[in-house]
Amino acid sequence: MSNEINDSLIKDDFYNAVNGEWIKNATIPGDHSSTGGFMDLVDNIDKTLMSDFDDLQSGKMKPQNDDMGEFKKLYDLAMDFDKRKADGAKPLLPTLQRIEDVKSYDDLNNQLSDWTFSGLPLPFSFGIEADMKNAKYNALYASGASTFLPDKTYYDKHNPAGAKLMPVFKEMSQKLLTMVGYSDAQAKNIVDSAEEFDRMIAPNVKSAEESADMTKMYNPMKFEDLAKQVKVFNLMDYVKGLVGQVPDQVIVSEPAYFKAFDSFVTEDNFAKMKNWMLVKVVNGSSDLLSEEFRQIGGQFSRVLSGKKEATKPKKAAFYLASGMFDQVVGDYYGRKYFGEKAKQDVHDMVVKMINVYEKRLENNTWLSDDTKKMAITKLNALGIHVGYPDEINPLYHQFKVTGKEDGGDLYNNVENISKIIIKHNFSKWNKPVDKSLWDMSANTVNAYYSPMENVIVFPAAILQAPFYSLKQSSSQNFGGIGAVIAHEISHAFDNNGCQFDQDGNLNNWWTKEDHEHFDKLAQSMIKEFDGIEFAGQKVNGKLTVSENIADGGGLSCALEAAKGEDDCNLRDFFVNWATIWRTKSTDEFKKLLLSIDVHAPSELRAQVQVKNLDDFYKTFDITPEDKMYMKPEDRVNIW
Structure with a gap:
């Protein structure tokens, strides 16, 4: 990885120093609006699963369970382009x-x-x-x-x-x-x-x-x-x-x-x-x-x-x-390509990040003792989901597909399954929330925090290089998946998450003074991003504030965890942070995301957050003469 880095550019444009060579050579596929770290993983997973499902269609591979059997019937209908053409409207x-x-x-x-x-x-x-x-x-x-x-x-x-x-x-x-x-x-x-x-x-x-x-x-x-x-x-x-x-x-x-x-x-x-x-x-x-x-x-x-x-x-x-059939496909993917050993390994990493976070909360200088105690209580109550759910959501057992041989077509089957999903959703009214259910399938390259459940979820698909690999150094892993894990934990304490308690209730557990101080810090994060020129438009600091707070907290906590390892190499840590955000997008897509996405553009997530950390300046010898330099009083550190 280090061979491709342009060392002479690091002090002026860190993101391009790390990713410039890749960006120059990367091509956005015609049917994509972007390519890069996340999209490459998506494409590889799609390829793998489509190849497996070719075998499922041909009979070379047998469905492992009844749900996969129903999925196969729907997949057969979706792939029957002649029938779809004949059916028309x-x-x-x-x-x-x-x-x-x-x-x-x-x-x-x-x-x-x-x-x-x-x-x-x-x-x-x-x-x-x-x-x-x-x-x-x-x-x-x-x-x-x-x-x-x-x-x-x-x-x-x-x-x-x-x-x-x-x-x-x-x-x-x-x-x-x-x-x-x-x-x-x-x-x-x-x-x-x-x-x-x-x-x-x-x-x-x-x-x-x-x-x-x-x-x-x-x-x-x-x-x-x-x-x-x-x-x-x-x-x-x-x-x-x-x-x-x-x-x-x-x-x-x-x-x-x-x-x-x-x-x-x-x-x-x-x-x-x-x-x-x-x-x-x-x-x-x-x-x-x-x-x-x-x-x-x-x-x-x-x-x-x-x-x-x-x-x-x-x-x-x-x-x-x-x-x-997202959870059914996710279950197949997770069990076949991720497995119990990796599940445990990443779970341990999440626990390690929670421990780092707890120490940081204990040493926090601006929270009062009462708020600090509640924050640690919330942190310790955090639910952790890694890889894939232990079992498929029972809702999927209700999906029955009428195959082509029984006169079924794609439209009506999808309509029937959608009806089951909608009815099931309304049947949950006034009933207890089931926190074991995932909102993402295991083959999704993403992760999330749910404030109303106080759980963090890391699907199997994101748990691979460059985010995470047993072949990468611990510093690379902390700069990748470690920062993503800590980002999701930080959402429990961003401008939205901090309003919810350990049980997921909207409940103010902060003192008035602590909240006022936090709001000032959040305001400085808004200011740090607001109005940055990008794709001919400007970043909306207010729209992106919660994700920027989570990025800042995540990167800072992952950095501390990396420094606690024997093989710590902060250059590797920062370089992998920039690597996971490498992206090449169409101008149209950049503009669309600026209007509606709560995340800052990937390039800025990599480039701006590192400027808030003293260790970045020491690692790359950044001085006031360099473009990557930010005055200490302008650096934002919340968590």
Whole structure:
């Protein structure tokens, strides 16, 4: 690795000193919007699993369990491109007819709960999550609708991206509507009218920046009061159909949306809303139909992300089937390619990082003793999930696929499985939260912290080089997976996580003075990133603050752990930190992420955080004359 490093550049541009050679030679595949550390792992895992599933299809490999048998049937249907072509739009037509047959709000109210079970769009959304103030139990949440463009900021008349993207979205939608049987004139009318309705929704939903503050999601109100705000829909009967009774309370994540609801969801706008539904459904279903539908239906996302071509048919079929059976595929991947030994090894590493974190909390100079004690209690209550779950979520045992030989098609099978998932979600209302369930499958290259469960999860897929390998030095591993582990632990104490206690309840366990001090530190992290020029735009320090706090805490704790090892080499540590973030992306993708992603751009995650650490300056002999230098008073150290 060190051969490729440009030592003469380290003091001025650390990220490019480490990754410049790689960036120069890296090519973004036509069906990708980026390539690099994370994406390379994704591509390799996809390749491995697709090769295994070729054997599963041919019969060379037998399904290990009944769930894999059902997955195989869905995969066979997804891969049967001839049948999908022959079926054309036919599988979707009954769903479109169902929307067309609704002539009034009364018609819709008569089937409203089944409408949601069927996965059909409405101008609001209900779901079940842990109650933020009583995290042992699941509660009912209500939120607004999703818009055609990725964020409300795209609808601002001064946003050039929105002006460019909406015509692409409309043209694609019109084409899809003609492919399902509407005339050109009908398709144009439907899409124009749907856009009008979409533009009425946009000002009232939260932006990505507004959604980044989790505590603002918690707005409990009496269900009856919410039902009164929504005149044209019978929410009392609706919710009874969803959860079996009318709950006393609902948690409203977007109160402003429901206050404005009756101003745009009106009798006069019924036809527009219906057309908005048609557009959403035809777009959302295009990848379940023929290859032509999939190609056309992906045009908007390709323009949005800068992909030059659609994902290859075979890979798209793999994504589709494995997406429906994600935990089943993850279980297969984890057991075959990760195993119990690595699971234990990484678990031990997580425990080691928690111990480092505990010491740091004990030695913290700005927290009061009471807050410190509670922070350590929360840390010790942290649940750890590594590799893959001990068993497959029982929900997946309910997925039964009607194969081709029994007249099954891809669209209807996916619709049936989706219905099982949605019904299962609503059945959890008012029941205890099951903290053993994972939100990611083992073949996902990622990790997460859940504040309402106080658990950290590290799927098997991320636990490989350059993040982690038995062939790497301990310093390299701490600069890679160690920093990722500590990043997830730090989320328990970021601007969102610090508002939740050890049981996952939204509960202020800080003294007033401690909180004020923390807010000042968070403000300095916002300032450190806010306004940095990137891809012709500027970084939003407020949108990215929680991830930046977690990066800072994660890197600093991993550094301390690395220094505790006999073979400590801080150059290796920092170089691997920069290596895991190496990325080459399309300009379009960079701009999209700047608008909606709570993470700072990868390059800046590597480049800015190291400047906060004294050891970085010592390791590379950085002085005030160097561009990588940051004045000590500007360096941000929170955890």
